[in-house]
């Protein structure tokens with residue numbers, strides 16, 4: 001863990017470069033030339049870093065190696081988006097008519113994908129209340145995989161990964177975690193009993209709100225299966241995006257640790273503000289999962305969610321009056337963004353479903369960027385006052 005930043009910078013070097021270039025060149029090619037049929041046959045068996053770009057290539061390999069090293073995984077595979085990665089996981093291990101288990105608090109796209117797969121191929125999903133280990137134990141027998149997210153959106157619940165991992169292991173069901181909200185510098189899920197880690201690299205790994213990508217890391221055999229799915233579905237990224245992602249990943253520790261520190265500072269200030277009804281941040285002692293967060297080595301999270309004392313009206317008012325913080329979906333970028341879950345992640349829920357999920361109308365989620373904390377506070381203060 002202590003060498004995360006060194007690994008982020010140096011982990012996963014590209015092929016030896018005759019010019020000595022420090023940065024990986026972009027292999028902007030769709031195919032590779034071979035000296036002989038023998039060499040081509042070797043290339044087809046994966047002996048060379050490049051063959052045909054839908055299969056992979058040097059820019060993808062560097063990102064994948066870096067990601068695997070950052071998470072202590074055997075291997076990792078890069079996709080064209082986070083959703084391409086999520087879809088590949090289900091398509092690889094869940095067949096028509098089979099069943100998977102998931103905690104309820106997952107990304108809207110994942111929920112929609114599982115509904116789509118139910119309509120298309122009759123894939124069943126057993127939805128379990130997030131963190132309910134008794135219900136999980138009952139749901140697991142016969143399931144093909146278990147999917148969960150931690151920390152969750154937008155309430156920032158933190159799962160007891162070791163306890164869940166022990167249960168899934170006992171039932172022989174692979175545990176796949178969407179770890180987009182924390183990332184490798186803030187938590188190491190594979191060391192806590194998770195089998196595979198998925199991240200939307202569009203968020204913290206990319207970190208500059210300028211690319212789409214997804215990654216899944218874990219045991220080499222499983223990652224190889226995912227790589228075959230990627231090849232068949234053509235769900236790969238492109239060399240230029242992979243290069244941009246490699247560059248961004250070098251600073252993932254520096255960025256996310258700083259963002260987490262700023263988010264905590266804002267959370268503490270918001271917690272003392274009369275205009276704020278409640279603040280949700282797992283590093284605050286008051287958060288219901290604070291103990292779990294500490295026990296599972298979560299170093300922080302670069303988001304803070306809070307409820308406005310004036311309800312939906314006040315939340316909308318705040319969203320319309322911030323100047324520095326942008327009113328935009330997404331998270332993990334250098335620029336701070338704000339969104340109201342009632343209109344974004346949970347817009348498709350009925351009011352009853354939102355109530356059951358704990359998503360009140362007064363909630364505001366802030367993805368904290370790299371601006372100075374005083375400027376962000378001034379912006380929130382001004383918008384709260386307005």
Ligand SMILES: *Cc1c(COP(=O)(O)O)cnc(C)c1O
Nearest residue numbers: 081082083107178180200202213
């Ligand atoms: C954004 C996001 C995804 C989907 O990633 P895309 O890159 O947008 O396809 C999946 N899970 C979580 C938690 C996300 O925030």
